[in-house]
Amino acid sequence: MQELDAETQLPPEFSMYADVAQSGEFNKLRKRLLRQMRQAIDDFGMIRPGERWLVALSGGKDSYGLLALLLDLKWRGMLPVELVACNLDQGQPNFPKHILPDFLNKHGIAHRIEYQDTYSIVTEKLPETATYCSLCSRLRRGHLYRVAREEGCSALVLGHHREDILETFFMNLFHGGRLAAMPAKLLNDEGDLFVHRPLAYCAENDLARFADAMKFPIIPCDLCGSQDGLQRNVMKAMLDDIEKRMPGRKDTMIRALTNVRPSHLLDRNLFDFAGLTPKEAFSEAAE
Template sequence: MASWGKLTFAQKNCVSATGKLMQKTEMVSHGSRIGLAISGGVDSFLMLKVMMIRQAIMPFPVELMVLHINPGFEPESHTPLVDWCAQNGIPAHIELTDFGPRAHTDENRKNSPCFYCSMHRRKRLFELCRDYNLSHLAFGHNADDNVVTFFMNIVQNGRVAGLSANEPFFDGNLQVIRPTMLLEKKTVIKAAKQWELPIWKNICPSNGATKRDEIHDWLRTMWQTDKRIKNNVFNAITRQQVDLTSKKV
C-alpha cells in the first residue's frame, strides 16, 4: 500500500482530478519548484495534501514548499500548519503580517478590506517566490471559486473571464497554477474531513460579508431548485477556463 494509505472515494476524486488537470495543462515539469500558498482554510490545506500525493506519483521530481502569510488577526493561528509541515517533512515559510487589521482602518479608504489584504498578501507571495527561486506559485481555488469569479467579472468588470489553471507571470519567470480547480467545494470539504486536516477558522471581520459571498449566495439561490442548472454552469465555465490554459497539440 502507498505511504498515504487507502483513499476514500472523495480523496481519490481529488487526487485523480488534480492529476488530470495538471497533465492537460502541462502544469509542471522536471525540477519544478512549487510554492504552495496555504491560508489554513479547507481549500488550500486540501491542495497541500493532494499535491504531496501527486509529488510521489509524478514520473519526475518536483519540489514543494509551503508559503503562509498570516494576515495578523490571530498571530498564533498558523501553529497547526507549522506542526503539520514538521510532521510531514515539508519545508515552509511562515510569516506574520498586519495586512488584515490595516485593511480595516482609515489607511484603506478606497478599496474593500478583502482587496487590500489579498493584494498585499499576493505581492508578498510573489516576493517569496523570487527569494526562494520558485518556478511555480499554487493556489487552492476550486470549481466553485471559478464560477463565482466568472460571474463577479461579468457583474463588476464587464469582462467574461474566470480563473486560469496555468498562467505565466513576470515574462514567464513564474507560473501561477491552480491544481484543484476541477474540484467542487463539497468534495474538497468531504476529503479534507476524512484526512483530518488541521484547518482553522477565518476570523476576519469581513468574512461572509463580501461581494464574493453575495455573488455565491445569488448563485446558490438560482440553482437550488434544479441541480442540472448548477452542473451545466460548472461544466461550461470549467471547460472554458481549462481549455484556455490547455496546451495545444
Template structure:
C-alpha cells in the first residue's frame, strides 16, 4: 500500500513492470513486459475511481492521505457492503431511533475494526439522512501501550473529524492485582466511566459503541451460563446513572462482515495487546468458539439466536 497526498505523487513511479506518468487529466501506464500503454482519464473530484482503475490494471494499491468532501461517502460505502452492512445498520438505527437532530454523539473509538466501522457508519448516515447531528470521536488509550494511536488520529482527519485522545493507566491497578477476578469487566467499566465523564464535561448526550450481533449473542450466553440471568446488551438504552443514551448501530451486523469491511478499506487497526483477549481462560472466547461450532451446522445460527431474544432487546 502506497499513501499519496496527491495523484501527482505517482508521476515517475516504477512498480513491477509498470511506469507511471501523470498528466493534467490522465495517467499513463507503460507496461514494459507487454510493451503496451494504458491511458486513464480522470477528474480531480473522482480520484477514488482512478485509484480503483489503477489497481485493476496493475494490482498496485494506492491510498489518499486526505479526501475531498465529496469523496468521503464513496470511500466509506466502498462496494459490496449494502446487504451485509448498510442495510442492517439502517434497520437498527431506524428501529431504535438512534439519532435525532441536535444530537451530539460521542463515538468510542478503540481503534479496532468495529469501532472504526461504526464511526464510518455514522458519517454515512449523517451525509445521506439529512439528520443534523454532531460526531465526536473519542479514544481512551492505556499509557502502557505507548503512543500508538497516530494512524487513528490521521484517519479521523481524513474523515473530516478531530479525534480526542485521553490517556489512562490501567495495568497496575487492574491486571497486576491478583485479587481482581474479572479484570476485563473492570477495565471496560473504567474506560466507559472515563468516556461518560468526558461526555458530561462537553455536553454530549449520546455514546455510539461498536458492539455487533456476535457481541450481543455472546454476552447473553455468558450471562446465562456463568451468571444465571438473561440480561442482554441492548441496541439502545438510556443510562439513568450517567444521563446519556447508548447506541449500538452494528447490532444487526455480524463480526465477519466488519472484518471484511476493515480489510477492504485498509482501516488503521490498533491491535489489542491485552493478554486476556485470547487467553484460554477467557469465557467470552469459549462462547465465541461454541457459536462458531454451531455455525458449521447452521450458518444462520447468529440470526436465529438473535431472533430468539428479540423481545429482550427492546
C-alpha cells in the first residue's frame, strides 16, 4: 500500500479543509482514517482504475466523512476513479432540501440529488409501533442501484463503519441464528454493480470527531433515527459496554472476522467433517 505523506499541512487546494483548525491532533486523526480506508480498499480489491463510483450521501456524519476521505485520497493520486455523490431525498417531513446541494456546489463536487418519496411508502405499509429501518433500507438501496446504473457507475459506495459491521454480526448471531456481518465488498444479485464499504476498519468515534472538526452540516434522520428499542441500538450499547470494560475489543472482533476457521465451527457446508481421515483428525486436534 502506498504510504500517506507524512506532511501535516492540510492540502491547500482541498476546499473542504479550508475552515478546519490545523492542529496536530486533527491531522493525526485524518491520517489514521485515510490509512484505514486505504487499507480496506487494498485488502478487498476495490479499485479498478478508470471506474466511476456513486457515493451515497445521506447528510449524516459517516457519509460526509466517507466522501471527504475518498476525495482526499483522490487528491493524493491514490484513488484513480471518478466520484459522483448522490443524495436520495426520501420525502421525510422537514427535510432541509438546500443543505446538501449547497454543500456540494460550494466544494465543486459532482453530484446528483434524487427525489423518491419512500417515506410515505414506509409509513403506509408499517404500523407506528414497527421499526422502519429494514424496509426503508431496501427501498433506498434499490433506488441507489438504479441511479448508479443511470450514471454509468460500476460501484455504489456506502458509509458503514467498524461498529455497523459488528452490530450486524451480533444481530445475525442473536436474532438470525447465523454467522454473518456486512461485507466490505459485495457484488449485487444482478451481478452488474459492486457495493463498497471503505470505512470498514474505521471507528465510529473517530468519524464523529472528524465530522465535528470539519463542521459538516449534519442532517438528522427523523424517520428511524428517533425510534427507541431498535435491535441495533441494543447491540451498540452492548459493544460499547464491552469496549469500556475491555478497551480494544472492537478491533479484536474485527480481526476475528478476518480469521475464520471453518473446521472449528459446526457448519457442515463449510467443512467436510464426515470426510475426515484419522490423520487429518489428529492434525486438526493438534492445532
